[in-house]
Amino acid sequence: MQRITRVEHDHKSIMLWWNDGRDSVFHHFWLRDNSPQARHPETGHRVEETSLLAGDIRPRHLAINDTGGLEICWSDGHESLFSADWLRKHDYFNGARSQPPLPDTWGREMASKLPRIEHAAFLQDINARIRWLQAFRRTGLGIMHGIPEQDGIVLDIAQSIGQVRVTSWGKVFDVKAVPRANSVAYTNLPLVLHTDEAYRDPVPTIQLTHFVRSSASGGEATLVDGFKLAEVMRAQSPEQFQLLAETSLHFHFREADMELEHHAPVLTLDPEGRLKEVRYSNHSVQPFLLPPEAMEAFYEAYRAFGALRDRPEYRLELDMQAGDMYMVDNRRVMHGRKAFRSGGHRHLQSCYVDTDEAMGRLAVLERKHAEHKHR
Numbered sequence: 001m002q003r004i005t006r007v008e009h010d011h012k013s014i015m016l017w018w019n020d021g022r023d024s025v026f027h028h029f030w031l032r033d034n035s036p037q038a039r040h041p042e043t044g045h046r047v048e049e050t051s052l053l054a055g056d057i058r059p060r061h062l063a064i065n066d067t068g069g070l071e072i073c074w075s076d077g078h079e080s081l082f083s084a085d086w087l088r089k090h091d092y093f094n095g096a097r098s099q100p101p102l103p104d105t106w107g108r109e110m111a112s113k114l115p116r117i118e119h120a121a122f123l124q125d126i127n128a129r130i131r132w133l134q135a136f137r138r139t140g141l142g143i144m145h146g147i148p149e150q151d152g153i154v155l156d157i158a159q160s161i162g163q164v165r166v167t168s169w170g171k172v173f174d175v176k177a178v179p180r181a182n183s184v185a186y187t188n189l190p191l192v193l194h195t196d197e198a199y200r201d202p203v204p205t206i207q208l209t210h211f212v213r214s215s216a217s218g219g220e221a222t223l224v225d226g227f228k229l230a231e232v233m234r235a236q237s238p239e240q241f242q243l244l245a246e247t248s249l250h251f252h253f254r255e256a257d258m259e260l261e262h263h264a265p266v267l268t269l270d271p272e273g274r275l276k277e278v279r280y281s282n283h284s285v286q287p288f289l290l291p292p293e294a295m296e297a298f299y300e301a302y303r304a305f306g307a308l309r310d311r312p313e314y315r316l317e318l319d320m321q322a323g324d325m326y327m328v329d330n331r332r333v334m335h336g337r338k339a340f341r342s343g344g345h346r347h348l349q350s351c352y353v354d355t356d357e358a359m360g361r362l363a364v365l366e367r368k369h370a371e372h373k374h375r
């Protein structure tokens with residue numbers, strides 16, 4: 001158990017020494033702003049306005065309490081009590097940072113360790129459900145088997161995972177081969193790997209596809225981890241990676257009753273350069289309008305990324321049977337299919353779920369079933 005053993009302060013910081021040899025430094029203002037006593041006891045939300053605190057706030061009195069934590073009386077009269085645990089967890093002097101967990105990226109080897117669950121276990125075994133959703137959170141992929149051949153059941157599954165995103169396609173949309181299709185999805189042609197609905201803002205986040213009937217031969221589902229491809233590109237051609245992250249493209253869809261458009265790069269990064277989103281939809285991207293001197297290099301990068309999708313070492317091909325479902329993080333995992341022979345029956349139903357509520361519900365399940373380590 002870590003405890004503070006000594007505390008001092010100067011004109012702008014408090015210095016702490018710990019019983020395990022570590023020392024930490026915290027800015028006065030940072031500590032005053034993050035006082036646990038200035039938080040709502042139930043929501044944990046800050047109840048004081050940072051911009052209104054005195055910029056020259058100082059500790060008037062400092063003490064180490066009997067549990068090794070820190071008590072501070074401030075020059076504005078406020079009193080704070082910081083536990084040793086809390087200070088260690090937020091020790092930015094020693095490297096604590098706000099960072100999302102790193103994803104587990106994958107290639108073809110994922111075929112032997114797919115996050116799988118039976119529909120019955122999903123419904124009845126909460127621990128199995130948690131493990132499956134945790135694997136989805138790390139990999140952006142989940143497979144379900146044994147789903148009854150029932151129209152609309154994908155919606156029940158979606159609703160038990162999170163909040164369904166309703167689009168102009170409705171809550172659930174069907175993918176069948178039809179005459180006069182308005183999308184290549186509704187033919188028996190192969191469908192190149194893509195992320196869905198690149199022209200929407202925000203883009204749908206979790207996509208579920210249930211194979212309701214699947215007796216046509218061929219038509220294997222293809223799946224690729226776009227984060228993996230981006231990592232490969234970052235390592236092999238960092239300039240091309242940068243071009244894909246810095247060049248905004250125009251995605252567009254239009255039919256009689258709807259028109260959608262969005263501008264975004266192929267790779268969206270967070271301020272620290274970590275991947276947030278891959279948006280690759282060659283069928284809906286509009287002509288690149290770039291300065292002439294930038295065109296060739298951008299095309300090379302765009303084509304190189306597209307070519308990575310077809311490298312067998314990064315690609316999963318899954319022979320989905322009736323009763324199977326895949327679930328992908330559409331901001332990361334691209335999906336497609338091989339050609340299938342027309343004549344057999346093939347009926348898929350898809351649905352979108354918002355990731356924030358889905359992962360929020362998972363966090364609550366993890367809290368209630370504490371044996372699951374949060375990851």
Ligand SMILES: [Fe+2]
Pocket residue numbers: 194195196335
């Ligand atoms: Fe799609």
